[in-house]
Amino acid sequence: MKDIIVQSLKQVSLQDNDKRIHVDCPQGTLYVNVDFYMITQALKNIVHNALVHGPEGGRIDIHVRLLDQKIRISVVDQGEGISKETLAKIFDKFYRGAQTKRGGLGLGLSIARRFVQLNEGDIQAENLSPKGFMVTITLPMVDKE
Helix, strand or coil: CHHHHHHHHHHCCCHHHHHCEEEECCCCCCCECCCHHHHHHHHHHHHHHHHHHCCCCCCEEEEEEEECCEEEEEEEECCCCCCHHHHHHCCCCCCCCCCCCCCCCCCHHHHHHHHHHHCCCEEEEEECCCCCEEEEEEEEECCCC
């Protein structure tokens, strides 16, 4: 799992953003039986969205947790969140929220959702209280024998 996180962060145009991203991952090796490229791309798209749409200079946290034989990867920004209308459509193809700061086609999160689903995973987005936005990928964990 750590290899996927490292590779996805390498692919994001970090420049000075590497100081903004903090990764919290359990010690030891976590194994998932997934397509490396697809899940790396999905995570890259999610982190890129957090960098582009979160507050300028804001911190982005990536948390990796084990939960009932599943691995949960959450990407959290410190922004104001998004409207309920946008939240309902955020994974739709070509959807761009009304408050979108920068260009793009509205495909990043749609691709992320599809890639996660093709790997027997789940993806969800939610506003946090009092502020912040979180996208979470859940993937089945496998035992390495």
